[in-house]
Amino acid sequence: MTDLTGKVALVTGGASGIGRASALALAQAGAAVAIADLSPENGEAVVKEIEAAGGRAIFIATDATDEAQVAHMVERTVAELGDLNIAFNNVGRGEVGATIVTTTSEKWDWILATSLKSTWLSMKYEIPVMQQAGGGCIVNMASTAGISPQIAGSPAYSAAKAGVVQLTRFAAKAHAADNIRVNSVAPGLTSTPMVEAWFTEEMKYEVYSKDQFTHRLTRPEEVAAAVVFLASPGASMITGVNIPVCGGLP
Structure with missing residues (x-):
C-alpha cells in the first residue's frame, strides 16, 4: 500500500x-x-545517495519564496x-525565543x-500540473507550533504554521474534485541540523519533557514515514487533515 513505483x-x-529523510524515503518506496x-x-x-541505492533523482536550485524560481522548479521536474x-x-x-514585542x-x-508563502507558491504551480495529469497528492509541512503554543517557538513561526494548516484544508476542499489530496x-x-544548531540541550529538554508522552525528540525518518x-x-x-508527528505533544 506504500508502493510508489512509477510516481x-x-x-x-x-x-x-x-x-x-523524506526524499530518501520516497525514493525507497x-x-x-x-x-x-x-x-x-x-x-x-x-x-547521489538515491542513485547509489538504485533510485532516480535530480537537484534543482530553488528559492521557494521566489515565484519565478518555483515555476521553473515545477517545469524542470516535469x-x-x-x-x-x-x-x-x-x-x-x-526563530527561537522571540516574543510579540521583540519580533521585528x-x-x-x-x-x-x-514558512507560508513558499507553501502557497509551490501549490500554485504544482496543482495545475496535477490537474492536467488527473490527480496527485500534496503534503505540506506544518508544525505543532501552529496548533499549540510552544515554549521555544516564535509568534511569526506559530502564525505561519497555523496558516499552513488552514491553507492545506482550503486546498484540499478546493481540489478534491480534481482528485488531488492535500494534507499536512x-x-x-x-533532531534536524537546524534544531541541533539553535537549541541547547536544556531548551530541548524543556520542550519535550513536560507534556510530550514519549519524552524524546522526533527523528526525521519518523516524519518521513x-x-x-x-x-x-x-x-x-x-x-x-493535519497529522501530528510529535510523540503525543498536546
Whole structure:
C-alpha cells in the first residue's frame, strides 16, 4: 500500500533534515525524486545517495519564496522526470525565543515568506500540473507550533504554521474534485541540523519533557514515514487533515 513505483515526487527543502529523510524515503518506496533547495552541495549529495541505492533523482536550485524560481522548479521536474504526482512542500524557517514585542517587521516578513508563502507558491504551480495529469497528492509541512503554543517557538513561526494548516484544508476542499489530496504533517521538536544548531540541550529538554508522552525528540525518518504514507495508495481517502508527528505533544 506504500508502493510508489512509477510516481514522481518533488521535495522542497530536500537537502537536509526532514526534507532529506523524506526524499530518501520516497525514493525507497519507488518514486523518482526532484530535490529543490538553496544548497547545491547538500542537494547533490542526496541525489547521489538515491542513485547509489538504485533510485532516480535530480537537484534543482530553488528559492521557494521566489515565484519565478518555483515555476521553473515545477517545469524542470516535469521536463526531466516526466510527471509530477507527489509534492512535499517542506520549506520553512523559524526563530527561537522571540516574543510579540521583540519580533521585528523584517523577521516577521522573512518567516512568513519562508514558512507560508513558499507553501502557497509551490501549490500554485504544482496543482495545475496535477490537474492536467488527473490527480496527485500534496503534503505540506506544518508544525505543532501552529496548533499549540510552544515554549521555544516564535509568534511569526506559530502564525505561519497555523496558516499552513488552514491553507492545506482550503486546498484540499478546493481540489478534491480534481482528485488531488492535500494534507499536512506537524512534527514536534525534531533532531534536524537546524534544531541541533539553535537549541541547547536544556531548551530541548524543556520542550519535550513536560507534556510530550514519549519524552524524546522526533527523528526525521519518523516524519518521513508519515509523508510516504500520505503520498501512498494506503491514504487514498485521507485529505484535508493535519497529522501530528510529535510523540503525543498536546
